[in-house]
Amino acid sequence: MEQFSDEFRAGLHNLMRWRRDVRHFRTDPVPEDTLKQCFDSIVSAPSVGLSEPWRIVRVTSANARAQALENFRAANADALAGYSGDQAKRYAALKLSGMQDAPEQIAVFCDDATEKGQGLGVATMPQMRRYSVVAAITQMWLTARSLGLGLGWVSVLDPARLSRDLEVSEDWVLIGYLCIGWPKEASLTPELETRGWEVRSPHLHIESR
Ligand SMILES: Cc1cc2nc3c(=O)[nH]c(=O)nc-3n(C[C@H](O)[C@H](O)[C@H](O)COP(=O)(O)O)c2cc1C
Numbered sequence: 722m723e724q725f726s727d728e729f730r731a732g733l734h735n736l737m738r739w740r741r742d743v744r745h746f747r748t749d750p751v752p753e754d755t756l757k758q759c760f761d762s763i764v765s766a767p768s769v770g771l772s773e774p775w776r777i778v779r780v781t782s783a784n785a786r787a788q789a790l791e792n793f794r795a796a797n798a799d800a801l802a803g804y805s806g807d808q809a810k811r812y813a814a815l816k817l818s819g820m821q822d823a824p825e826q827i828a829v830f831c832d833d834a835t836e837k838g839q840g841l842g843v844a845t846m847p848q849m850r851r852y853s854v855v856a857a858i859t860q861m862w863l864t865a866r867s868l869g870l871g872l873g874w875v876s877v878l879d880p881a882r883l884s885r886d887l888e889v890s891e892d893w894v895l896i897g898y899l900c901i902g903w904p905k906e907a908s909l910t911p912e913l914e915t916r917g918w919e920v921r922s923p924h925l926h927i928e929s930r
Pocket of ligand 1 (some may be wrong): 740741742743744816817818874875876877910911912913
């Protein structure tokens, strides 16, 4: 079995500390072979029953990007309307997507109808397919950061509208709209924390039974 050194472990720990959700991108392109390394990390991701339910759509056309951006703007306006007072002001000041600048944009779906995996593990918990896609995105997120890239996960979207606009199968459920590109800045602190919205818990609470 492959052995990993202390130095590697320290590097991995550092990578996880430096992984950020990125919303501020430079507009210069990501080389195809660099992007391929990100996609390759999905191939080795865990999935329930080895169902590999992830479906990836690269959003490249000006039209599809404009539709996705408009979708975000509408969803964000709706979300803002759900807040009031000081919280509304703070929400309005947040930047919740880098869709205007990110050179690469990827819609990641879960195929809820895939027969791959032969149903293993999903009879009791069908949501496990979707969790598998989240696990795959996490691998890609870390890989991207290791390559100096930033990834931003956008969930402020109407998923049905995005699926219609991208003309994907009705069996596919949106898991994440991902912006990828070179970050304008690096930080050890989540942006939501820097902007006073929420803080990262210093401790992990673990219960015993
Ligand atoms: C499932 C998921 C959905 C998210 N959706 C959004 C989003 O719509 N917009 C946004 O700006 N950040 C989004 N984020 C990023 C979180 O805000 C971010 O992970 C959190 O604030 C911690 O910051 P960090 O990722 O930089 O450590 C999302 C993250 C996850 C895991």
